[in-house]
Amino acid sequence: MAGAKRRGFASMNEAKQREIASMGGRAAHQKGTAHEFSSDEAREAGRRGGEAVSRDRDHMAQIGRKGGESTGDREGREDRYGEGRSRA
Numbered sequence: 001m002a003g004a005k006r007r008g009f010a011s012m013n014e015a016k017q018r019e020i021a022s023m024g025g026r027a028a029h030q031k032g033t034a035h036e037f038s039s040d041e042a043r044e045a046g047r048r049g050g051e052a053v054s055r056d057r058d059h060m061a062q063i064g065r066k067g068g069e070s071t072g073d074r075e076g077r078e079d080r081y082g083e084g085r086s087r088a
Contacts, residue, residue, distance in 0.1 A: 009017060028034035037045065054060055 025034065
């Protein structure tokens with residue numbers, strides 16, 4: 001569908017889309033039809049999501065590389081306890 005014009009909801013800017021979606025969420029809560037997660041349901045959903053993401057080894061490797069890049073080279077810097085790190 002290359003070159004198709006965006007119409008309706010898709011043509012609105014993100015702020016307008018959020019505003020409309022928010023109104024729908026509030027209406028569902030007022031009507032009593034909105035689902036509210038219990039702590040246990042939220043914990044289970046998070047666990048399942050984490051399992052699904054971790055199956056993608058390439059994605060997990062990318063996350064690991066990004067984390068390694070953000071820590072940088074810590075040689076000669078002090079850690080949070082004021083002790084310097086050195087490579088032995």
